[in-house]
Amino acid sequence: MIFAKNLTPHTQPHPFLKWAGGKRQLIPQMNIFFPKNYNRYIEPFIGGGAVFFHLLPDDSIISDNNPDLINCYRVVKQDVEGLIKSLKIHKYEKDYYYEIRALDRDRKKYAELSDVEKASRSIYLNKSGYNGLYRVNSKGFFNVPFGRHKNPNICDEENLRKVSQVLKNVKIYLGSFEICLDFAEKNDFVYLDPPYYPLSDTALFTSYTKKSFDRSSQIKLFEVFKELNNRECNILLSNSYSDFILDLYNDFKIVTLKAKRNINSNSKKRGLIKEVLILN
Ligand SMILES: C[S@@+](CC[C@H](N)C(=O)[O-])C[C@H]1O[C@@H](n2cnc3c(N)ncnc32)[C@H](O)[C@@H]1O
Incomplete structure (x- = not known):
């Protein structure tokens, strides 16, 4: 592993998603x-x-x-550059957020998205949605409202690249x-x-x-x-x-x-x- 365990919090990779019950x-x-x-x-x-x-x-x-979550870990591990490119397209705007959120309502279209596009959507919704919550309704549709953030860091390139390095030797299962x-x-x-x-x-x-x-x-x-x-x-x-x-x-x-x-x-x-x- 290229990261020493005594690195400062600024240099150490950290969680790339905000998650309920985070420790x-x-x-x-x-x-x-x-x-x-x-x-x-x-x-x-x-x-x-x-x-x-x-x-x-x-x-x-x-x-x-959680399949969306595991897909994020796999994409960060396998194609972090493709993910970063896709994340840079997103905007922190209410109407845009609801458009991206609605993508899972059409199951056929959603299934056609690439794994990178799905991970990019999940990370965008996590950074822009209310309190970083992950919540789906009984139909499995993501239903967290738009959040109140000042300037969310949707694409933390530096951390994503460090996380990708760390995940190289990690086995990830759904x-x-x-x-x-x-x-x-x-x-x-x-x-x-x-x-x-x-x-x-x-x-x-x-x-x-x-x-x-x-x-x-x-x-x-x-x-x-x-x-x-x-x-x-x-x-x-x-x-x-x-x-x-x-x-x-x-x-x-x-x-x-x-x-x-x-x-x-x-x-x-x-x-x-x-x-x-x-x-x-
Ligand atoms: C309390 S959270 C873990 C928080 C994590 N330790 C952190 O620091 O962010 C619980 C996790 O369990 C997952 N989960 C729920 N039911 C599960 C199951 N039956 N098997 C595996 N994972 C499950 C959820 O998707 C969620 O990510």
Whole structure:
């Protein structure tokens, strides 16, 4: 890997997408729990990849079940120059945003776009849309409104090129989290950052894609956690500080972290919310 792990934040590649539940702010609290030595790094809910970009592991496997997201990682890896060229065409304008957003409404036409064009659209919508959210409706259509940014950096060329370099040795898969069991072996480090179990019935932001991550998904993930533990992997798992999660992982070590999150509909009101980090 060409990047040393002690580079300053200005020179180190960083997430190229803003992603709900991003772990960037929690890294100072998580740092002491990252294993010092491990073989491969495996992250099956990669999202924006804050932990991955912090660690810059030499040998790694990343995956997610969001096809638009995984297409972005693959295009950044394989054709960053084509992507940069395409991103430079976009404009931060409301009508233009809704035109680009509407491209997925015609499934046939959308399927005809190249992977570079699809990734360019996804990154543009992420940088220009409200709060960098990724949200699709029941038909699978992207439905985040135009955002209120001053001057969004739609094409951060320098960072995209650095990320592309970093991804050269990374294996990238599209699929549900169970896929990690196809690879994980003794002494691998597996970081699991699923959609959180909701703290209340109204706090239902569990849907990053059409299929939501419900109670039964959390239980399936717990089965995967136990299997990884049997294989003697180093595991870290993030989740909400909720009775359900605390009970489920009762036999493992649970650490409490504090995160700044929007606590109600007014995004200016941010409070400190407890979260858990579970270790084996
Ligand atoms: C909390 S986010 C991860 C955030 C990430 N750690 C970051 O720093 O940006 C959860 C991710 O899980 C993905 N996801 C949801 N259900 C999944 C599933 N069944 N299998 C794999 N990934 C899933 C979502 O697409 C989303 O990217």
